[in-house]
Amino acid sequence: MERKFVCKLSFVLLLVAITLFSGLNGVFAQEKKFEGIEIKVFTQTPPYIAKPVQMFRADWEKKTGGKVTLITSPWGELYTKMYTSLAFGEKMFDITIFPSPWLPEFASKNFFLPLNEYIEKDPVIQWDDIIPIFREDVVSFAGKIYAVTLDGNPHMFYYRLDAFNNQDYQGKFKEKYGYDLKPPKTWQQVRDAAEFFNGWDWDGDGREEYGVVEAMRKDGQAFWTFLSRSSANCSIPGLPGGLFFDPDTMEPLINNPGHVQALQDWIDIKQFGVPGMVNMDSGEIRSIFSIGDAAMAIDWPDIGIVADTGEESLVKGNVGYSMIPGATKTWDYKKKIWVDFPGINFAPFLAFPGWLGAIDANSPNKEAAYDFLSFLSSPENSYISVTTAETGFNPYRKSHFDRLAGWYAFGIVHPEEYLKAIQESIDNPNLQVDLAIPGSAAYGEALEAQLALAIAGEKTPQLALDDAAAEWNKITEKFGKDEQLKLYRAMLGLPLQ
Numbered sequence: 269m270e271r272k273f274v275c276k277l278s279f280v281l282l283l284v285a286i287t288l289f290s291g292l293n294g295v296f297a298q299e300k301k302f303e304g305i306e307i308k309v310f311t312q313t314p315p316y317i318a319k320p321v322q323m324f325r326a327d328w329e330k331k332t333g334g335k336v337t338l339i340t341s342p343w344g345e346l347y348t349k350m351y352t353s354l355a356f357g358e359k360m361f362d363i364t365i366f367p368s369p370w371l372p373e374f375a376s377k378n379f380f381l382p383l384n385e386y387i388e389k390d391p392v393i394q395w396d397d398i399i400p401i402f403r404e405d406v407v408s409f410a411g412k413i414y415a416v417t418l419d420g421n422p423h424m425f426y427y428r429l430d431a432f433n434n435q436d437y438q439g440k441f442k443e444k445y446g447y448d449l450k451p452p453k454t455w456q457q458v459r460d461a462a463e464f465f466n467g468w469d470w471d472g473d474g475r476e477e478y479g480v481v482e483a484m485r486k487d488g489q490a491f492w493t494f495l496s497r498s499s500a501n502c503s504i505p506g507l508p509g510g511l512f513f514d515p516d517t518m519e520p521l522i523n524n525p526g527h528v529q530a531l532q533d534w535i536d537i538k539q540f541g542v543p544g545m546v547n548m549d550s551g552e553i554r555s556i557f558s559i560g561d562a563a564m565a566i567d568w569p570d571i572g573i574v575a576d577t578g579e580e581s582l583v584k585g586n587v588g589y590s591m592i593p594g595a596t597k598t599w600d601y602k603k604k605i606w607v608d609f610p611g612i613n614f615a616p617f618l619a620f621p622g623w624l625g626a627i628d629a630n631s632p633n634k635e636a637a638y639d640f641l642s643f644l645s646s647p648e649n650s651y652i653s654v655t656t657a658e659t660g661f662n663p664y665r666k667s668h669f670d671r672l673a674g675w676y677a678f679g680i681v682h683p684e685e686y687l688k689a690i691q692e693s694i695d696n697p698n699l700q701v702d703l704a705i706p707g708s709a710a711y712g713e714a715l716e717a718q719l720a721l722a723i724a725g726e727k728t729p730q731l732a733l734d735d736a737a738a739e740w741n742k743i744t745e746k747f748g749k750d751e752q753l754k755l756y757r758a759m760l761g762l763p764l765q
Contacts, residue, residue, distance in 0.1 A: 317659070616699050
């Protein structure tokens with residue numbers, strides 16, 4: 269009898285345990301809030317930009333129960349496929365990771381989900397840790413936030429330390445040019461140094477080296493290089509708008525004397541560049557500089573990473589960093605005169621300010637999509653992204669600059685100097701931001717087409733930029749001049765007329 273009672277009791281306890289275990293399983297399953305939900309992320313072909321999605325999706329899937337599918341496309345097809353999905357309501361992608369200058373065009377058509385409410389109640393993303401320009405201007409349109417920051421991108425200037433620190437070269441340079449050889453602060457100094465270091469073996473490796481390497485190829489992001497060169501020629505401190513359009517009339521300024529001079533200078537420096545430079549894009553110049561073929565270069569923060577961490581780099585620890593050079597005279601587009609500066613007018617250019625993550629306004633998986641973007645951009649994960657090779661993401665949070673250990677571990681030899689150059693560019697009060705109004709891609713393509721003709725010698729700088737201005741007027745009319753003017757003024761932080 270007693271044995272039967274014990275058996276019955278054991279059986280009852282077993283049932284209770286099974287019931288409790290099942291219930292606990294249910295509780296644990298419920299904790300995975302996106303169980304069974306698939307989000308589709310669209311961006312450019314790996315490794316760059318797509319790599320962070322590949323790095324972190326497994327962790328997010330394990331944490332949430334959701335699934336991340338990555339869909340990619342070559343750079344040249346990115347805009348078209350993105351537009352097709354959003355404009356025709358095809359809902360091909362929940363998240364698009366895309367260049368920030370495109371945001372106004374898509375946000376103005378209500379293609380993107382506003383994110384203000386998501387960010388306000390999200391403790392993970394730590395929005396205030398993001399540097400102001402990257403959490404305000406770059407991600408916003410008409411007072412609303414439409415994207416999550418994933419990258420920060422000022423153009424920078426690079427130079428070889430062994431070239432500029434060589435005492436013998438310093439003496440010969442001063443004898444020829446009449447001033448000390450130092451990292452260039454103006455474009456005239458860049459020209460002189462490029463001439464000096466061009467066409468001889470100044471690093472003793474048995475090969476001929478050259479003065480500069482810059483991206484000049486059409487469809488190779490050349491127009492951003494040009495705008496970095498022309499920025500100080502056209503940007504009077506306190507007078508917004510000098511780089512693109514007159515903010516009172518929407519008249520193109522791309523053909524003003526400041527830009528024309530910059531284009532002439534750019535054409536002139538070809539003779540001191542790495543052979544074939546006119547056919548190089550941004551990726552190619554990183555490789556060329558890192559194998560030691562040039563004394564100077566212009567690029568985003570990427571050269572600093574490739575030069576110090578790339579397996580094929582021959583210049584590790586031998587690279588200096590600075591803000592983009594400035595000018596001693598600048599064109600005042602209002603007074604239509606050149607203004608001479610007693611010192612140097614610096615106007616660093618936030619070229620292509622960075623990559624952003626936005627959510628299709630028609631996505632059926634908005635909550636899951638935002639959660640994944642927040643996970644990607646969180647301080648810890650984003651720090652890993654910006655200190656990992658081939659992610660294409662550069663620092664944009666305050667904490668990215670404060671923590672040096674990860675940069676040393678990454679292989680950056682002089683992280684303090686590298687980060688200082690980026691920070692000084694972003695903090696400069698005359699920082700110029702890339703064009704961010706509807707049609708920004710079309711304006712850029714029109715400019716780049718004319719730059720290519722001038723570089724090839726088929727047009728004078730003035731004619732090429734006059735023709736670019738004419739094309740810009742056509743693009744403006746297509747989108748509506750009054751609306752473009754309103755949005756351009758908003759981009760510059762000016763009141764509506």
